[in-house]
Amino acid sequence: MTSQIGVTGLAVMGANLARNLARHGHQVVLHNRTQARTDALMAAHGGEGDFVPTTSTEEFVQSLQRPRSILIMVQAGPGTDAVIDELVPLLDEGDIVIDGGNARYQDTQRRTAALAERGLHFVGTGVSGGEEGALNGPSIMPGGSDESYAIVGPMLESIAAVVDGTPCCTHVGTDGAGHFVKMVHNGIEYADMQLIAEAYDLLRHRLGLSPKEIGDVFASWNEGDLDSYLIEITAEVLRHDDAATGKPFVDVVLDQAEQKGTGRWTVQSALDLGVPVSGIAEAVFARALSGHAEQRAAAQKVLPGPQVELDPVEDRDAYIEAVRQALYASKVVAYAQGFDQIAAGAEENGWTVDRGALATIWRGGCIIRARFLDRIRQAFADEPDLTTLLTHDYFRDAVAAAQDGWRRVVTDAARYGIPAPGFASALAYYDGLRAERLPAALIQGLRDFFGAHTYRRVDRDGVFHTLWGDDRREETR
Numbered sequence: 001m002t003s004q005i006g007v008t009g010l011a012v013m014g015a016n017l018a019r020n021l022a023r024h025g026h027q028v029v030l031h032n033r034t035q036a037r038t039d040a041l042m043a044a045h046g047g048e049g050d051f052v053p054t055t056s057t058e059e060f061v062q063s064l065q066r067p068r069s070i071l072i073m074v075q076a077g078p079g080t081d082a083v084i085d086e087l088v089p090l091l092d093e094g095d096i097v098i099d100g101g102n103a104r105y106q107d108t109q110r111r112t113a114a115l116a117e118r119g120l121h122f123v124g125t126g127v128s129g130g131e132e133g134a135l136n137g138p139s140i141m142p143g144g145s146d147e148s149y150a151i152v153g154p155m156l157e158s159i160a161a162v163v164d165g166t167p168c169c170t171h172v173g174t175d176g177a178g179h180f181v182k183m184v185h186n187g188i189e190y191a192d193m194q195l196i197a198e199a200y201d202l203l204r205h206r207l208g209l210s211p212k213e214i215g216d217v218f219a220s221w222n223e224g225d226l227d228s229y230l231i232e233i234t235a236e237v238l239r240h241d242d243a244a245t246g247k248p249f250v251d252v253v254l255d256q257a258e259q260k261g262t263g264r265w266t267v268q269s270a271l272d273l274g275v276p277v278s279g280i281a282e283a284v285f286a287r288a289l290s291g292h293a294e295q296r297a298a299a300q301k302v303l304p305g306p307q308v309e310l311d312p313v314e315d316r317d318a319y320i321e322a323v324r325q326a327l328y329a330s331k332v333v334a335y336a337q338g339f340d341q342i343a344a345g346a347e348e349n350g351w352t353v354d355r356g357a358l359a360t361i362w363r364g365g366c367i368i369r370a371r372f373l374d375r376i377r378q379a380f381a382d383e384p385d386l387t388t389l390l391t392h393d394y395f396r397d398a399v400a401a402a403q404d405g406w407r408r409v410v411t412d413a414a415r416y417g418i419p420a421p422g423f424a425s426a427l428a429y430y431d432g433l434r435a436e437r438l439p440a441a442l443i444q445g446l447r448d449f450f451g452a453h454t455y456r457r458v459d460r461d462g463v464f465h466t467l468w469g470d471d472r473r474e475e476t477r
């Protein structure tokens with residue numbers, strides 16, 4: 001299906017999405033605050049399709065047929081509000097404003113409500129895949145009303161990545177749902193990268209492999225269950241040598257990971273929802289720790305590590321397999337936690353989010369694309385109300401099979417003082433989930449002791465308090 005759309009914001013993402021839309025036969029009306037970007041796009045790629053460049057917001061809006069579909073691709077936050085404020089007075093009832101930036105989902109809820117008051121549709125849309133995906137097929141997560149999806153959905157589906165004949169674009173839910181799931185997607189991406197980094201670190205510092213050798217290990221893992229974009233590019237980055245020094249590239253990069261904020265938002269939201277996304281949180285905190293250069297420099301000088309010699313690893317291949325198992329099992333935990341957060345967010349906000357459909361559209365186009373997501377899609381197809389991915393037959397058996405290696409690696413990391421917070425916390429989560437009794441009972445006792453916070457009993461209904469400062473009689477509250 002071909003139609004017309006306006007794109008405002010022609011930096012790297014907007015320009016590439018505009019080109020992708022034009023290549024799929026849609027007429028694309030172009031606008032950017034600074035005219036030079038529109039001119040540059042026309043000069044370099046104007047011949048690729050049916051573009052209509054405009055020089056002002058008024059001309060942009062007037063060039064679009066009603067109901068208008070307008071995609072905003074500007075810097076998230078105040079930039080998006082500034083563009084909306086400029087556009088809205090010029091729009092007519094029924095027009096659709098799509099925000100493809102990395103907006104906070106609460107901002108999207110606010111904007112949806114404000115535009116609805118003026119009879120306008122707002123479609124907060126997650127877009128993943130970076131620059132390359134925007135041009136050749138991203139994974140697209142639109143929110144908004146059914147009515148607006150009926151109009152813009154086919155256009156967005158036409159430019160999305162395609163896996164097994166299915167476009168990587170689905171109507172996620174109303175108002176902020178699209179940006180919420182994009183946020184969690186990014187959180188999962190943080191966890192994925194942290195786990196990959198821990199696997200690398202163990203192979204390097206426990207086994208003594210070179211970056212190139214580890215790159216080969218990752219390339220071989222990419223042939224199996226771990227087959228994914230991130231594992232594939234890990235092999236590439238590890239095999240790369242720095243042109244200036246001839247050293248492994250990974251050795252000349254400053255070891256301080258940066259972040260733009262979606263990982264932090266994911267954890268903040270998870271805290272509000274009470275969902276333990278420990279894998280994502282560890283990844284966000286590990287990046288934060290890496291950036292604390294002063295503390296690290298001070299600690300390196302004085303904090304002793306374990307006083308043990310590195311035991312030689314007798315079976316190198318078995319150790320590599322154990323690390324693969326730790327990576328795989330920890331990854332299942334991180335994804336399970338991310339999907340739990342999506343379920344909780346949907347419930348809290350009144351969205352109907354189909355987790356299987358999300359796994360389906362994350363199979364291609366986006367940064368976390370992986371063969372593994374097809375298993376997740378299947379799990380939710382088998383059991384749409386699955387409480388946790390970890391109990392689905394496939395993942396239960398896969399993690400059980402990986403358990404020995406996972407435990408060995410976490411033990412080893414602790415013994416030799418190699419930080420592996422993602423592997424270790426995922427294992428603690430797994431053990432916490434399956435434990436028959438948790439020490440939470442003691443915590444309840446302490447809370448009752450110091451604050452009369454009460455507790456429930458295993459053998460009787462009701463709420464109880466023990467008179468700790470008195471004769472320790474138990475009262476019913």
Ligand code: NBP
Nearest residue numbers: 009010011012013033034073074075076079082101102130
């Ligand atoms: P940037 O995030 O770098 O934003 C640059 C664009 O925003 C330019 O077109 C700029 O106009 C415009 N802009 C700004 Br800044 N303030 C404005 C304002 N007050 N009024 C009007 N326009 C304004 O561009 P990007 O990297 O292409 O990303 C666009 C969006 O897509 C962002 O929200 C980003 O988070 C999201 N996203 C990015 C990726 C990625 O991989 N980069 C992936 C997925 C989503 P100017 O030319 O006049 O300065």
